[in-house]
Amino acid sequence: MMFPLFYRSIHPMLTLHSRVSRKFSLQAAVSSGPQEFRCSSITSTRIRNLNGAVRALKLEKPRSFYGDSVIVADDDKYGNKQVISVTPQLYKYILANVREPEILRDLREETTTMRGSQMQVSPDQAQLLAMLVQLIGAKRCIEVGVYTGYSSLAIALVLPESGYLVACERDEKSLEVAKRYYKRAGVSHKVDVKHALAADSLKSMILNGEACSYDFAFLDAEKRKYHEYFELLLQLVRVGGMIVVDNVLWHGKVADPLVNDPKTISIRNFNKNIMEDNRINISMVPIGDGITICRKL
Ligand SMILES: C[S@@+](CC[C@H](N)C(=O)[O-])C[C@H]1O[C@@H](n2cnc3c(N)ncnc32)[C@H](O)[C@@H]1O
Numbered sequence: 001m002m003f004p005l006f007y008r009s010i011h012p013m014l015t016l017h018s019r020v021s022r023k024f025s026l027q028a029a030v031s032s033g034p035q036e037f038r039c040s041s042i043t044s045t046r047i048r049n050l051n052g053a054v055r056a057l058k059l060e061k062p063r064s065f066y067g068d069s070v071i072v073a074d075d076d077k078y079g080n081k082q083v084i085s086v087t088p089q090l091y092k093y094i095l096a097n098v099r100e101p102e103i104l105r106d107l108r109e110e111t112t113t114m115r116g117s118q119m120q121v122s123p124d125q126a127q128l129l130a131m132l133v134q135l136i137g138a139k140r141c142i143e144v145g146v147y148t149g150y151s152s153l154a155i156a157l158v159l160p161e162s163g164y165l166v167a168c169e170r171d172e173k174s175l176e177v178a179k180r181y182y183k184r185a186g187v188s189h190k191v192d193v194k195h196a197l198a199a200d201s202l203k204s205m206i207l208n209g210e211a212c213s214y215d216f217a218f219l220d221a222e223k224r225k226y227h228e229y230f231e232l233l234l235q236l237v238r239v240g241g242m243i244v245v246d247n248v249l250w251h252g253k254v255a256d257p258l259v260n261d262p263k264t265i266s267i268r269n270f271n272k273n274i275m276e277d278n279r280i281n282i283s284m285v286p287i288g289d290g291i292t293i294c295r296k297l
Helices: 088-096 102-112 123-135 150-158 172-185 198-207 223-236 250-255 262-275
Strands: 014-016 028-032 035-039 046-048 054-056 070-072 082-084 140-144 164-169 191-195 214-219 237-246 280-285 291-296
Touching: 088 123, 102 123, 102 150, 102 172, 123 150, 123 214, 123 237, 123 291, 140 150, 140 198, 140 223, 150 164, 150 172, 150 214, 164 172, 164 198, 172 191, 198 223, 214 223, 223 237, 223 262, 250 262, 262 280, 262 291
Parallel strands: 140 164, 140 214, 164 191, 214 237
Antiparallel strands: 014 028, 028 035, 046 054, 070 082, 237 291, 280 291
């Protein structure tokens, strides 16, 4: 085990017995040549040996990541507004506070070994999607971009028995996994899998007279086609219905003027368009890779 540099610098033979907490208390044993030093608890910069003698040490404080978790607005108009910046440490904590159903966890873990596993929504995102579906009492839902089914299963699990989810996906191999999990979860009867190009499926639903009949849609497919999918979904969703769009922060690239690849530009334009779209209310939420929640007016 490697110790952080500041502990090793105290004494070359310093060994730690337990983890260091943020309160700077730690259990340590110090071996110093022939003499054995043991301290019960270090809360300051001093170590007491077994005979009670106090030995001063210059102990640096363990580095706290707390400071990295907050960002202060650098725009005068927002004063000193502090907002959360999700560090790995904080994200671990968030994940530890997600109630992820066992079947979703199994699916997530199985997907980890598959190509493109980074595409699936995070557990905290899936939990929010399920919450939104429940909050608006959605019965008829659409998902564009299913992959192995993590987000669609999260939605299907909270739909009522009479609920219905149209799941649009072009990749057969991913759909095989998704269908297996729908079956295992006992929700297959609620999910209508459309194995085709999503735009074609959405257009045929409109032609089929299904406009304004859906409560909720989740858009998570090809980024350069967001505008087209969004226009189709807006026709299919009822007034008061919701469209949730994933990846709107695109790993932060949307805010970086030096990044101008086609996908980033496309998402940036999409964000700008919906910001100015008076057919909807919007709320951009920095969860996962960023989502925008749109409510049809
Ligand atoms: C980001 S992944 C979806 C992840 C999924 N929502 C989840 O949480 O597991 C995007 C998916 O959209 C699918 N896709 C991309 N373009 C598509 C299209 N034109 N029609 C249907 N599916 C498409 C891809 O095959 C991929 O599986």
